[in-house]
Amino acid sequence: MVKKDSDWLNAIVISGVAIIAFLIGALYGKEFYDLQWETLLAGTFGLIGGWLAYRAATYQQRVIEKSNSLAFKSKHRDSIADIDDGLKRIVSSGEKRLPKSIGTFFSIEQKLTEILSQPHIVEPALTEILAACMREFANAKDISKQFVGLAMPDDDRNGFHYPISGTGIVYPSLISLSNEVDKLRDYCSGYSIFS
Numbered sequence: 001m002v003k004k005d006s007d008w009l010n011a012i013v014i015s016g017v018a019i020i021a022f023l024i025g026a027l028y029g030k031e032f033y034d035l036q037w038e039t040l041l042a043g044t045f046g047l048i049g050g051w052l053a054y055r056a057a058t059y060q061q062r063v064i065e066k067s068n069s070l071a072f073k074s075k076h077r078d079s080i081a082d083i084d085d086g087l088k089r090i091v092s093s094g095e096k097r098l099p100k101s102i103g104t105f106f107s108i109e110q111k112l113t114e115i116l117s118q119p120h121i122v123e124p125a126l127t128e129i130l131a132a133c134m135r136e137f138a139n140a141k142d143i144s145k146q147f148v149g150l151a152m153p154d155d156d157r158n159g160f161h162y163p164i165s166g167t168g169i170v171y172p173s174l175i176s177l178s179n180e181v182d183k184l185r186d187y188c189s190g191y192s193i194f195s
Contacts, residue, residue: 069122073188076115083108083115084185087178091171105140105174112137112181129187133180140173 086108116134120127 065121065123068120069126072120072122072126073190077188079111079115080181080185080188083111084178084181087174087181091175091178109141126187129180129184133177133184136173136177136180140170140177143170143173 086104090104112133116130116137120130122130
């Protein structure tokens, strides 16, 4: 079921239950004698008026969220595609080659930090995706820093090398981050599973 239709379906179910309950009460209670239709009609119009007032009051917020979401998509679409491609390269290279790819992750980190650190007032679906990306990014960043802490000086190359045993903690977090950034890329491309 499409997420945006769930509000209407809830209203239909609640209205149906209310109508059935009214008819059962009217038929088996006092039937339709002395029924004050004016009161029922005024109550119904009052509920409809309240619902319309609520929709009008929240309309501006929905328009702002939609506008900001479109701006976010157009501004960050290419950067997110680059980040997603970089993470996919790291993940596809495999766990054994991860020590050589850790530098790529730290270059991706800058771009992703720039995108995720800005406050965004956007649609709820995009907010959920951004929150998941932030969670996975923070997790991958913390684990990667631990991994870099395992680096040992390499006298032969005048650099550092990372123990393969440490990649077991980094690789799964990078896969999770890659999956979340892939969802963000799909959303920004317009092919959203959340529309």
